[in-house]
Amino acid sequence: GAGVSQTPSNKVTEKGKYVELRCDPISGHTALYWYRQSLGQGPEFLIYFQGTGAADDSGLPNDRFFAVRPEGSVSTLKIQRTERGDSAVYLCASSLNPTLAGAFRNEQFFGPGTRLTVL
Amino acid sequence: KNEVEQSPQNLTAQEGEFITINCSYSVGISALHWLQQHPGGGIVSLFMLSSGKKKHGRLIATINIQEKHSSLHITASHPRDSAVYICAVGGSQGNLIFGKGTKLSVKP
Numbered sequence: 733g734a735g736v737s738q739t740p741s742n743k744v745t746e747k748g749k750y751v752e753l754r755c756d757p758i759s760g761h762t763a764l765y766w767y768r769q770s771l772g773q774g775p776e777f778l779i780y781f782q783g784t785g786a787a788d789d790s791g792l793p794n795d796r797f798f799a800v801r802p803e804g805s806v807s808t809l810k811i812q813r814t815e816r817g818d819s820a821v822y823l824c825a826s827s828l829n830p831t832l833a834g835a836f837r838n839e840q841f842f843g844p845g846t847r848l849t850v851l
Numbered sequence: 852k853n854e855v856e857q858s859p860q861n862l863t864a865q866e867g868e869f870i871t872i873n874c875s876y877s878v879g880i881s882a883l884h885w886l887q888q889h890p891g892g893g894i895v896s897l898f899m900l901s902s903g904k905k906k907h908g909r910l911i912a913t914i915n916i917q918e919k920h921s922s923l924h925i926t927a928s929h930p931r932d933s934a935v936y937i938c939a940v941g942g943s944q945g946n947l948i949f950g951k952g953t954k955l956s957v958k959p
Contacts, residue, residue, distance in 0.1 A: 763945055774855075774937055774949035775894075788946060823894065827945065840884075840947065842894035 734758070736843035738824050744849045745814055753809040753846045757826030764807050765840060766799055767823040775823055781807060814850045821845040854878050857938050857950035864957050870925040872953045874938030877919065884947060885912050885923045886937040894937070897923070928957045 737756045745751050757764050762783055767775035777791040784804045792798075796814075801807040811818055825840040855876045864870055876883070885897040898905050898912040900921075905912050909928075914921040925932055933956050939947040 765946055767947075767949075772951075774939075774951045775947075777946040777948065780946045782945075791946070825894075839896055839899050841896065842886075844891075844893050 736824055736826050736841050738822075738843040738846050740846060741844065742847045742849075744851065746851050747814060747816060749814050749850075751811050751814055751848065753811075753822050753848070755807045755809070755824030755826075755843060757805065757807070757824070758841055759805075760828070761826035761841070762804065762829045763827045764801060765825045765827075766807070766809050767825065769821045769823055769845070771820075778809070778822075811848075814848075816850050819848055819850045821847050853950070854948050855938055855940055855950040857936075857953050859953060860951065861954045862956070864928050864955070866929060866957055866959050868928050868957075870928050870932075870955065870957075872923045872936050872938075872955070874921045874923070874950055875919060876921075876938075876940045876948075878940060878948065880940040882941045883914055883921050884939040884941065885921075886939060888935040888937055888952065890934075897936075899941075925955075930957045930959050933957050 739754045764781040766778040768778055769775040779789045779792055779799050780787050781801045784801055796812045799809045823845045824843040827840045858873045882899050882901045884899050886894050887897050888894045900914050909926045911924040935952040935954050937952045938950040941947050
């Protein structure tokens with residue numbers, strides 16, 4: 733079956749522009765996560781959706797970052813007025829339902845990432 | 852101090868060697884994950900564990916909850932094992948807190 737997909741795979745933009753990054757989770761996965769990975773670092777949490785609602789957005793660095801998941805499936809991460817420091821790989825992951833009991837309640841499946849470069 | 856610390860940061864081994872990567876964490880967790888990331892960025896989940904030990908092929912993961920420590924072992928290492936290995940811990944909300952990763956290079 734299809735895994736998590738992300739588009740575009742690469743995005744180059746100029747400072748100050750607006751970008752949208754898309755994530756298609758595994759069908760039936762209710763939880764969706766966005767992470768950001770800078771060069772040489774581990775991923776950092778941005779936001780977590782349970783269904784359509786953002787259950788935890790404490791990782792968003794500032795109000796230029798926003799994410800939506802209107803139908804509880806596809807999610808879009810939106811970055812306004814991009815800055816050079818936003819350059820990173822943006823990773824999306826999905827999991828079945830982390831609120832369910834059981835050993836695999838939070839096994840996350842990762843997409844290939846979108847490499848964002850802000851010039 | 853990072854909430855998840857990995858060591859070593861970089862590791863070079865000869866093919867066939869036994870490899871150990873360590874992870875210590877300072878937060879309460881529901882599960883600990885070992886992930887593998889190849890050049891190009893794709894991340895694959897290797898293990899998710901909350902106690903004891905798990906084995907899959909040549910990979911073994913252990914966790915000591917009392918000491919807040921986990922190890923990933925690779926037996927009979929092979930050049931195709933070369934990748935970045937990342938330890939991540941899961942909280943009650945579901946999001947993961949990641950270590951910086953250990954870059955493993957296995958030479959033939």
